[in-house]
Amino acid sequence: DMLYTVLRRRGLGESVESIRPDLIIPTGKRKGRTPSLASIYRALAEYEKRQAYPDAVEQATAEFATLRTST
Template sequence: MLFSFFAAMAETEREAIREATLEGLDAAARKGNQGGRRPVITSDMLHTVLRRKAAGEKVEDNRKDLIIPTGKNRGQNPSLASVYRALAEHEKTSAYPEAVEQAHVDFAVLREMQPR
């Protein structure tokens, strides 16, 4: 019986922490802040990679010429995985631009429906 009581208390505390976290994330989103790290690959870097890839150069060779402009890795080259991740994201958004726009509209509608 004591174990059940402590389990119920822990579940209640966990739910309270979860709600507070979600409220904090929502408040940050309303202020325009986004969680997580900033992307390492800037739009200029992505355009450089795309242009050089179209010219027939390998992505591995392009990576060596890119320099991270901000953050703790400023002045270093981005990882190959970061470059490929940025390329995949670019291809996804350019392949389905209407889906991306619809996702933005759906997100805005959901934010309006949430109680404040």
């Protein structure tokens, strides 16, 4: 997974800019291309938010599942 590659390499002191060329999008419309820096930073921000507020993420996931099954 690209996110864990970025997290691991950032932990080793590399910058996101130097990691980006090594990342390749595996599926979708942009398959085979490198993600934008903005996409990488968004993914990192979302990851940090999930780590900081795990209960809120769990609750939102449960609420979303309830909404999907009720329609």
